[in-house]
Ligand code: XMP
């Protein structure tokens with residue numbers, strides 16, 4: 001348990017810091033084998049993937065380059081709309097590159113399937129997905145995700161990059177947000 005978790009905002013720590021780091025190490029070993037001897041461009045999706053990108057990239061014993069995209073799909077609620085806007089595009093030309101999209105979480109999959117289709121039009125040599133978390137019960141589209149950290153229940157989670165109202169991103173673990181946090185925010189908005 002970390003001090004920032006104990007203010008009662010989380011009902012449960014779902015995945016501990018140690019579990020995240022151990023899983024990222026396992027995933028990195030697979031990625032190293034799969035991309036041995038080849039160029040690798042990691043594309044992080046802001047802002048949620050910042051932590052997984054930082055830890056994965058440093059865990060990889062493989063030279064990588066990194067670039068970032070920011071897309072918006074959620075508006076203000078917690079339900080994916082499927083309507084995606086690019087807020088910040090890549091600086092990198094993808095033609096001929098081996099691209100690995102680094103994501104924090106796949107929920108409905110709508111954002112990622114849009115992103116995948118978009119990046120595929122830019123002529124990469126290959127394109128795969130690495131996501132720390134996936135909610136299988138929330139899937140609305142089928143996406144082939146090569147590297148998945150953890151399948152989790154269909155609950156709203158925060159920490160390790162994931163936010164509620166921009167908060168909790170700096171928690172080292174992933175936890176389930178306590179209902180009173182939503183209801184307090186809803187009451188304050190009235
Ligand atoms: P979709 O549904 O399009 O959503 O796969 C992908 C994006 O939605 C955000 N998301 C979450 N953020 N806790 C969060 O803090 C969650 O449980 C959650 N589920 C989805 C996230 O930005 C993700 O990239």
Ligand code: MG
Pocket residue numbers: 045046047048049103104105
């Ligand atoms: Mg995200």
